[in-house]
Amino acid sequence: MTGRPGRRAVVTAALGVPLLAAGCSASTTGGDDAPQGPAPERIAYGPHEAQFAELTRPTGASRGVVVVLHGGFWLAEYDVSLARPLAADLVRRGWTALAVEYRRVGDGGGVPATLDDVSTALDLLADRDLADGPVVTLGHSAGGQLAVWAAARTRLERWRGAQVVPTHVVSQAGVLDLRTAADEDLGGGAVPGFLGGTPQERPEAYAWADPVALAPVEAPVWCVHGPDDGTVPIAQSQAYVRAALAAGGAATLIEVPGDHLDQVDTGSDAWARTVAVLDGL
Template sequence: MSNDAQEPTRLTYGEDPSQWVDRYDPTGESRGTVVVIHGGFWQAMYAADLGSRLAADLAARGWTALNVEYRRVGNGGGFPATFDDIHAAINLVDGEGPVVTLGHSAGGHLATWAAARQRFDEWSGGVEVTHVLSQAGVLDLTSAYDENLGGGAVQSLMGVGPDDPAFDLADPMRHVPLDVPVWCLHAPDDTSVPISQSSDYVQAATEAGATAELIEVTGGHFDLIDTRTKAWQQVVDLLDTIDA
């Protein structure tokens, strides 16, 4: 690491207690911004502390990192409030260079969704995402709904079934092809989110002409958010390929 991370600055984007971002700034010139979106099947019991070490590590490597908290199911979240919050949080990005969304599990869903959000009137305008890194992301909401992934997590998030038009707005699988590259990091032995969520997305995206790649990692579902692991180093290595 070439830079030391500073203490984060708390920014708010709404009046709800969950509408905030911690911004970690590098000590030197920023390479760009990574927006860190935590997972937890969109449930209120999981919070942004899952992303704080990732954001600090990224800032130490020269990135401006935004660790995002947002309304989740159980504290005012769900469709569309959770999506509104991610849109607003990304719009706090202030600086030059690439804007990368990095999300784990349900956060991988939101990170990938964010790259398509401006297609829709509900989230038009604002800061554009230039690259996506999905860490074991839930990228096919329809199949996740049908498979009862996370004990009905998608049902709780959406409040409706896949035939409802809301899924057209919310499901990354329905947004291919994206105009930006997507890297899907996933472990074959992930027992929380099956690797098919990533592999099926990448297949659909590449067949549609998009730039998307599946990167298999080790360590199940959680090594991707442990900065001491090989899986996290693979995230860092991908970020190093992005030109400022």
């Protein structure tokens, strides 16, 4: 993605790489002269300023719902603006999109608060006659962890009453093996920060949140990941797929070109591969 002027707006990132600031580049938004799609409906699901979601419906019949969960190592400085270009592109392709904001570390989040928010936001679909077709959770990086977790949450006592369970899951360069991620210090301590400590200090939090520990889920899972990803290594997705298949689940690894941020560039080959997964549902 380098060498394409105007393709990204860059902010300083704790991830150790520049992060895409959504809504600022012609390639992801279509530019200022591009036709504007349907306006999103902002829905608050709690009293905190970060407890809201943006629901956008296509102009014609909907193919189903994609719940877009942004990444940023669960940190407060990264917000739903990262999800908006993906949601807008999905709406143009005929999907209803729910872009979810949630409490993050540094702003009231972490385990279990962030997980509570994702579960509650997903259940918004139950009250809007939108959960009859496919319900896909799609998440990038830390959002990949949340996307897979959402499909497993009804097995956990705290979230047993959740109403809407994903029918399909797509993880884009997801952080899916939290114990290994903590041991390898991915995100500079982001994983213990999210979970409130190391696996030894907070074993119950890892049991709640770690996709590898919760594998398999009932929904099929696609792990879209690049071998050249220097932020979240592809070994994270490989570990999840191995665990899910060994436990009798349905999981597929799709290797894509590019770096970590190509996954959230709607002009990239990596995004095209994700779209192809959705087209096949």
